[in-house]
Amino acid sequence: MNRRSRRNPEWKRGLRKGLLGLMLVLGAFFWRKNQEAGQQIRTGSESVRSAEADPVGRETKRLALTFDDGPHPYYTEQLLDGLADRGVKATFFLLGENIEGREDIIRRMHEEGHLIGNHTFYHVDVNSLPLKEACAEIQDTSSAITAITGQQVEYVRPPYGSWNKELECEVLMIPVFWTLDTLDWKVKNADQIVREVLSDVEENDVILMHDSYRTTVDAALRIVDALQEKGYEFVTADELILE
Ligand SMILES: [Zn+2]
Structure with a gap:
């Protein structure tokens, strides 16, 4: 012991x-x-x-530019001109309340190969509404777009990123979020937006912008020029999220 x-x-x-x-x-x-x-x-x-991102040996790095809240009666067409000059396809999530009177702009988006999605009718947080009203926000917007383009709307960008599965209502809707938020609506300074996007961007990013500002149109086109130089290709959002 x-x-x-x-x-x-x-x-x-x-x-x-x-x-x-x-x-x-x-x-x-x-x-x-x-x-x-x-x-x-x-x-x-x-x-x-x-x-x-490269199932068929593609070497190009890809990105999607997405524009919410439009169409704007003036800036959206400037943006479409610039995108057409550069051979760029983008994605536009439209507000139902902005459609009437701007049908020609929407027809042009469709004809030029851009993807058109739904951003609700009155820019609402769909989760804050009774289901029936939330569905009407989505369905009325989709119907208004389809009446112009003849094509079903499959993609939705829910305002504030607020979504839930029930909101598919009777039609299958695919929510599209984003990976790079430019905060362009707040910054309203093209130099700053360009600088920040160029420093943060990564392959396969879904970039969030709003085609309601002169500064956003400037910034978006400068971003395209700079990134095309670096070998990036701009595609519609469905091409990135479906692979
Ligand atoms: Zn929005």
């Missing part, structure tokens, strides 16, 4: 030292592993991303 009680503390001390040493060694080991893994994850995810 005596020997044992004397040896015990030593044994415990030894064990403690051993454990401490082991923890330090393991800690250092895992820290290094993490550093390596961090690099591998970054490289790995990049290669996974390009493999996903």
